[in-house]
Every structure is written in structure tokens, then in C-alpha cells.
Amino acid sequence: MTAAPARTPDEPGATGPDGAARAVPAEARQLLRVLGALLREDVAGLRTRTTLLHRADGPWLRLATGPGHALLLPVREDGFQSTWAARSPLLRREPGGGDLTTCESVLAALAGLAAPEDASGYAAFAEECRSDLAARHLHAATRDTVLTRLTNSHGPRPAHWHGHAGTLAHDTLAARTDHPVHPVPRGRKGLGERELRSYAPEFHPRFALRWLSLPAELVTSSPATDAPATDGIATGPAAHTGAASGPAPRTGPDATPRTGPGTFTAAGGVRLHDGWPTPAELGLPAGHHEGHVLLPVHPLTAAGHLHDALARTGLARHAILAERPLLDAVPTLSMRTVALVGRPDTHLKLPLATATLGLLNRRTVTPGSLRDGAAGQLLLAGVLRREPRFAGRVLLADETCYAHAGHELLAVLRRTMPAGLDDAVVLPLAALLAPAPDGRPVIGHLADRFHGGDRIALADAVLTLLLDWQTTLFGHGIALESHQQNISLVLGGGTEGPRLLLKDNDGPRVHTRRLAEAWGCAEPTGEGLGFTDRRICVTEDGPLADLFTAITVHLCAGSLAFGLAAHGAAPLDRLLGLIRDRLTEAIDRTAAVRPDAAAVLRARVLDAPELPVKAMVTAGTLLTKARSGAADINKHYTTGPNYLLRKA
Structure with missing residues (x-):
């Protein structure tokens, strides 16, 4: 019988080492985070239209809301993406001193200062x-x-x-x-x-998948190959469809092997349907497998918006949803992606009609994103061929096997994780600071096993590889949206030192001129690289530098440093100095071969007085794209202080 896991100090009902109550109610902790985000993103002018007041209990920011009226926010110094953070969970009205102490009341007050068309946000x-x-x-x-x-x-x-x-x-x-x-x-x-x-x-649940049968000619598949094009650029996947109105299949190295109706094979030999149930096992009519394709469907989608998707695409009369659920799965950190029970190296990315991290951040799977993810993987494979020092140290999941029926809820990506990791520990960077069952951060357990208990030595090893790799990519004209949830740390398994495992590479930014210079070829187009999203390929450094900073520096490196400091692993200035030192070393290495790219990172990251910060609430929920001006809600920025300039 396993003992009940230990509680961590910041949970409701927890106590500190001295036994005194330390808990902050969940409502208050949430409001502190919300107020901090609203301040960071300058909602209603909380950052730029306020006056700093010094009172006996500490600093306050005063936002004038009319003649003789104001809203006041108690603040403390922050430094991580914002100069100030909320000190107490309240917004105070003046005159009268009434305190707003719930998210609803705070947002209602700020909505009263916003444009009427923003009220719904x-x-x-x-x-x-x-x-x-x-x-x-x-x-x-x-x-x-x-x-x-x-x-x-x-x-x-x-x-x-x-x-x-x-x-x-x-x-x-x-x-x-x-x-x-x-x-x-x-x-x-x-x-x-x-x-x-x-x-x-x-909740670590286990559930069976649903299955949709569609005529093969109505399903499009675009597996990719890692064969480079003649100009040295790894070309993207060619789209293939059995529909008469679709594009003709390409021939040559990018052609997709077809082994029968609705059976699609990726370059690595993995077939989309390997290990899937048969029509007979699903209770479908005899002979139904002829000329039909089975697509897995998430149970939530099957019970919800699937009917609407089939109706909108005109597929309702052609589709059969099998009544019998089969093939058990467990959700990954990305809820829409599941791992197969008994085959955890096989992930299926299945669209969901929900949203996380913002109302506009929907968890569907667009057909274009499938092709873009495969193209992104091939681009990274091209970098690895040209940068052999990362061989075996940077691993790529195979995301070249997928299918869709022309709708964001009728799609599947079959991701195959790298083999040979059965004896390694593989975890997302997002798990490093998570409390383990005994209450200690996971990174402490990993440090005990792999670094003699030294959490800073482990963090140093991870940061060294992470910043070296991402800076090298920048030299090739590539910045990834490889945040702390889709980049994994690999430790052990017979290999000395940490490794990185990358997946979900469908949202990069690619500087095509810099890529051409690095690869010694003609400047490619987005289409030539296999990308469908026109926002991916750019002709200037700004979008890459912003993405590099917001994702690699803030979400992967900075959040780890501030989190370790909060856990008492080391003084914050020492940890931030470590990031700066490792980033400086990486930029210096890049400067030896790509001096222009290194100069951009030095000016826009190391030495910049302010850094771009993701404005997730503004772009994701509060404002429409038309109001925020965000071309991509995940790449919409405000600014914050450059904590890399702090002196120990």
C-alpha cells in the first residue's frame, strides 16, 4: 500500500515548516495572477497610464478613471517579464476605499473603461x-x-x-x-x-477511442520524406488525395507510397493504420473495409461537434461512426494528443472543439497545420545534417504521417517518438518544477540521480544544450515555438549528458534569406519549403528574435531560473547570470560562422533594455484579432524588463 503523497507548501490547507498556516485561498492566488497579467499587458492602461504612489504598506499604482476617481493596485517588484506584479489580491476604488477582491468584480471595473465592442472579451x-x-x-x-x-x-x-x-x-x-x-x-x-x-x-485517465469510416477518395494524406531537394533545401510533403478534384500526386523523392485504398505510409515505413482495429472488430458491415478509411476520433468530439463537421463538409451521408469504441489511450500534456496504451511511443493528435490559454486558442487540428508540422520537422532534419555536433543530442519525433477530410475536426496526426529510450527518463521541461509525489520539485529527484543532488548543475547542463541549439537554429534563419510543453528533456539511457526531444514544429518563423545563406542555395519560398501558413516565412529578423525571446528565453530558461530561485535552489541573480553566460557563449559560437545573426541576438536579447513578452490574455480573449491587430494570437507581444541585464 502506497502512502499518501506529501503536500506542497503552496497548496490549500498546507502549512510551512514551522506548522503555521501558509495557505492562500485558491481564489486569492488566482486573482494575484490575473492582476499581474493585466498589469503586464497594460490592460486599461494599468502599466502606462498609472502613477506610482509610495505608502506605508508599500508601493501602489494609481489609475485615474475620472475627475476625482481612481483604481489603485498594490504592487511589488517583479522582474520576470514585468517590472511590477500584484502584491495583494485586490483593486481598490477611490474615493471610498472599496476593494474589488474577485476576478469578476475586477474585470467588470476594467471593462467599464474599455471600448464597448470589447465588452464580450x-x-x-x-x-x-x-x-x-x-x-x-x-x-x-x-x-x-x-x-x-x-x-x-x-x-x-x-x-x-x-x-x-x-x-x-x-x-x-x-x-x-x-x-x-x-x-x-x-x-x-x-x-x-x-x-x-x-x-x-x-487525471491520468484511460479511455477507448471512437472510429469514423469514410470513403478513401474523400480523405487526404500527406506523409513526407526526408530526402533533400536538389538545391539543398529539404522540401515539404506533397499533398495527395484520391479525390478527382484534388491535386495530382507528385512523383520522385517526395511521392507518397500507397499500399492500398486508404492505407498511407510515411517515409519511415510507419503506416497510418498500423495497429488500428479492423472494420469487423468495430462492428462495421461486412466488406466495409473495401475502399474506406478509418479515422480515430476523440470521444469528446464524437459526442459533440462531429455531426456538425460532417454536415458542413457534406460527408454526413458517406460517413459511419462505429458504435464500438476500441484502442485504449492516455492523454499527453496536450490533451488533444493521446498515447496508445501498450504503444506509448505512438501518439495520435486528435482535434477537440475546446480552447485553452485563451478563447481564440482552439484545440482543433487544421489540415494546413499537419503539413506545416511535417515541413518543420524536415527543416530541422536538414539543420541536423549540417550541424553534426548535435547528432544524438537533439531528437525529433516523426510527424510525417497524417490524414484529414478537409475539416479541422476531421483529422489525425500519427506521431512516432524516437526509439531506444526505454531506459531513459523523458519529460517535458514543464515538469521540472512540478511537485513530485513527495512534494519536492521533480528537478530535485533528477539532480539526485544524474548530478549528485546538484540542481544547478543539472539546470546548467540543460541550458547549455538548449541555448546552443536554439541559437544555432537562429543562425540558420529558424526560430521555433518549442515552449516548455513541447520540448522534452531526455536523461540517461546509456548517453552521457542531457538530450532534447522536439515535437509540434508547425509554428516556426523562417528567415528565408538567412536560411539560403546558411545552406548555400537559392532563397526558397514558403511553398518550396512545404509550408502552407504564409506567416511562417519572413524576410526580416524581428519575428524570429521575438519568438526566440518569448519562447526559449522566457518560457524555457527564464521561468526555470525564477522557479528554482523561488524554491531556494540558488540566488536569483546567480541563476540569471547563468542564463546570460550560456547564451553569450552560444552567441559567440554562432558569431564565428553567422556573424550577422549573432549580432541580432546580441542587440535584441542580451543588451536590449526591454524584451518582448507574450500578451496572451489580450490576444487570446480580451480583444478580437481585428481589435488587437494580432496576425497570430500566439505571437502577439508587449514588452517587459530585460532581466538578463541584472548584476549579481
């Missing part, structure tokens, strides 16, 4: 806050049960949760932690307690 964000709070209470109520389930299945020590099956346990821990930027990350639009318990990664 504030209401939507208030709903996100309610959903997040409900999820937090559910997490607290189920914590012991879930962690006991993990320890019973994998053991009590996360540093010994091996292979891709162990990754799923680490995903559960990571799903119960907060996002470094978004203040209310735990809710999911339209999903209640029953749906979360049944399908969300923080």
Missing part, C-alpha cells in the same frame, strides 16, 4: 477565470488519489519513470502546474468536471 475572460478556479478546486480534491495512482504504476521516484510510458506520468505532474505567462491555464472551454476527469492529462 472581458465577459469571456471572466468565464475563463471561473473555469480555471473550478479546475483548481478539482485538482486539489483529487491530488492524493491521482498521485497515488502514479506511484502505484510507476514507483515513488520520478527520476525512475522510464521511457515514453514514464513521460505520461510526468505529463500528469506538469498538467497540475501553472503556466509561466497565462494566469488561468487550467480551465478548458465547455468542459466540466466529468469531461476533465475522463479525458484531461492531470
Whole structure:
């Protein structure tokens, strides 16, 4: 019988080492995060239209709202993406001194200062806050049960949760932690307690998939090859469809092997349908397999918006949803992606009609994103061929096997994780600071096993490789949206030092001229690289530098440093100095071969007085794209202080 997991000091009902109550109610902790985000993103002018006041209890920011009226926010110094953060969970009205102490009341007050056309965005964000709070209470109520389930299945020590099956346990821990930027990350639009318990990664559930049968000629597949084009650029996947109106199949190295109706084979030999149930096992009519394709469907989609998707595409009369669910799966950290039970190296990315980290951040899977992800993988493979020092140290998931029926809810990506990691520990960077079952951060357990208990030595090794790789990519004209959830750390397994595992490479920014210079070829087009999203390929450094900073520096490196400091691992200035030193070394290496690219990073990251910061609430919920001007809600920025300039 496994003992109940230890509680961590910041959980409701927890106490500090002296036994004194240290808990802050979940509502108050949420409001602190929300106020901090609103301040960082300058909502209603909280950052740029306020006056700093010094009072006996500390600093306040005063926002004038009319003659003789104001809203006041108590603040403290922050430094991570914002100069100030909320000090107390309240917004105070003047005159009268009435305190607003709930997210609803704060947002209502700020909505009164906004343009009328933005009112719906504030209401939507208030709903996100309610959903997040409900999820937090559910997490607290189920914590012991879930962690006991993990320890019973994998053991009590996360540093010994091996292979891709162990990754799923680490995903559960990571799903119960907060996002470094978004203040209310735990809710999911339209999903209640029953749906979360049944399908969300923080509960580590197991469920069977649903299956949709469609005529093969109505399904498009675009597996890719890693064969380079003659100009040295790895070309993207060619689209293939059996429909008469679709593009003709290409021939040559990019042609897709077809082994029968609806059977699609990726370059690595993995077939889309390998290991899937047969029509007979699903109870479909005899002979139904002839000329038909089976697509897996997430149970939430099957029970919800699938009918509408089929109706909108005109496929309703051609499709059959099998009544019998088959093939058990477990959700990964990205809820829409599931790993197959018994084959945890096989992931299926299945669209969901929900949203996380913002109302506009929908969890569907567009056909174009499938092709872009495969093209991004091939581009990275091209870099690895040209940078042999990363061989075996940077690993890529295979995302070249997928299919869709022309709708964002009728799609599947079959991701194959790298082989040979059964004895390694593989976990997302987001899990490093997550509390383990004994209450200690996971990074402490990993340091005990791999670095003699030295958490800073482990962090140093990770940062050295991470910054070297991402800076090298920048020299090739590439910046990735490889944030802390889709870049994984690989430790052990017979290899000295850390390795990185990358997946979900469908949202990069590519400076085509710089790529051509690095690869010694003609400047490619986005289409030539295989990308469908016209925003990916750019002709200037700004979009790459912004993405590099917001993702690699803030979400991967900076959040780790500030988190380790909060856990008492080392003084913050020492940890930030470590990031600066390793980034400087990486930029110096890049300067030897790509001096122009290195100069950009030095000017826009190391020495810049301010750095770009993701404005996730503004772009994701509060404002429409037309109002925010965000071409991409995940790449819309405000600014914050450059903590890399801090002196120890």
C-alpha cells in the first residue's frame, strides 16, 4: 500500500515548516495572477497610464478613471517579464476605499473603461477565470488519489519513470502546474468536471477511442520524406488525395507510397493504420473495409461537434461512426494528443472543439497545420545534417504521417517518438518544477540521480544544450515555438549528458534569406519549403528574435531560473547570470560562422533594455484579432524588463 503523497507548501490547507498556516485561498492566488497579467499587458492602461504612489504598506499604482476617481493596485517588484506584479489580491476604488477582491468584480471595473465592442472579451475572460478556479478546486480534491495512482504504476521516484510510458506520468505532474505567462491555464472551454476527469492529462485517465469510416477518395494524406531537394533545401510533403478534384500526386523523392485504398505510409515505413482495429472488430458491415478509411476520433468530439463537421463538409451521408469504441489511450500534456496504451511511443493528435490559454486558442487540428508540422520537422532534419555536433543530442519525433477530410475536426496526426529510450527518463521541461509525489520539485529527484543532488548543475547542463541549439537554429534563419510543453528533456539511457526531444514544429518563423545563406542555395519560398501558413516565412529578423525571446528565453530558461530561485535552489541573480553566460557563449559560437545573426541576438536579447513578452490574455480573449491587430494570437507581444541585464 502506497502512502499518501506529501503536500506542497503552496497548496490549500498546507502549512510551512514551522506548522503555521501558509495557505492562500485558491481564489486569492488566482486573482494575484490575473492582476499581474493585466498589469503586464497594460490592460486599461494599468502599466502606462498609472502613477506610482509610495505608502506605508508599500508601493501602489494609481489609475485615474475620472475627475476625482481612481483604481489603485498594490504592487511589488517583479522582474520576470514585468517590472511590477500584484502584491495583494485586490483593486481598490477611490474615493471610498472599496476593494474589488474577485476576478469578476475586477474585470467588470476594467471593462467599464474599455471600448464597448470589447465588452464580450472581458465577459469571456471572466468565464475563463471561473473555469480555471473550478479546475483548481478539482485538482486539489483529487491530488492524493491521482498521485497515488502514479506511484502505484510507476514507483515513488520520478527520476525512475522510464521511457515514453514514464513521460505520461510526468505529463500528469506538469498538467497540475501553472503556466509561466497565462494566469488561468487550467480551465478548458465547455468542459466540466466529468469531461476533465475522463479525458484531461492531470487525471491520468484511460479511455477507448471512437472510429469514423469514410470513403478513401474523400480523405487526404500527406506523409513526407526526408530526402533533400536538389538545391539543398529539404522540401515539404506533397499533398495527395484520391479525390478527382484534388491535386495530382507528385512523383520522385517526395511521392507518397500507397499500399492500398486508404492505407498511407510515411517515409519511415510507419503506416497510418498500423495497429488500428479492423472494420469487423468495430462492428462495421461486412466488406466495409473495401475502399474506406478509418479515422480515430476523440470521444469528446464524437459526442459533440462531429455531426456538425460532417454536415458542413457534406460527408454526413458517406460517413459511419462505429458504435464500438476500441484502442485504449492516455492523454499527453496536450490533451488533444493521446498515447496508445501498450504503444506509448505512438501518439495520435486528435482535434477537440475546446480552447485553452485563451478563447481564440482552439484545440482543433487544421489540415494546413499537419503539413506545416511535417515541413518543420524536415527543416530541422536538414539543420541536423549540417550541424553534426548535435547528432544524438537533439531528437525529433516523426510527424510525417497524417490524414484529414478537409475539416479541422476531421483529422489525425500519427506521431512516432524516437526509439531506444526505454531506459531513459523523458519529460517535458514543464515538469521540472512540478511537485513530485513527495512534494519536492521533480528537478530535485533528477539532480539526485544524474548530478549528485546538484540542481544547478543539472539546470546548467540543460541550458547549455538548449541555448546552443536554439541559437544555432537562429543562425540558420529558424526560430521555433518549442515552449516548455513541447520540448522534452531526455536523461540517461546509456548517453552521457542531457538530450532534447522536439515535437509540434508547425509554428516556426523562417528567415528565408538567412536560411539560403546558411545552406548555400537559392532563397526558397514558403511553398518550396512545404509550408502552407504564409506567416511562417519572413524576410526580416524581428519575428524570429521575438519568438526566440518569448519562447526559449522566457518560457524555457527564464521561468526555470525564477522557479528554482523561488524554491531556494540558488540566488536569483546567480541563476540569471547563468542564463546570460550560456547564451553569450552560444552567441559567440554562432558569431564565428553567422556573424550577422549573432549580432541580432546580441542587440535584441542580451543588451536590449526591454524584451518582448507574450500578451496572451489580450490576444487570446480580451480583444478580437481585428481589435488587437494580432496576425497570430500566439505571437502577439508587449514588452517587459530585460532581466538578463541584472548584476549579481
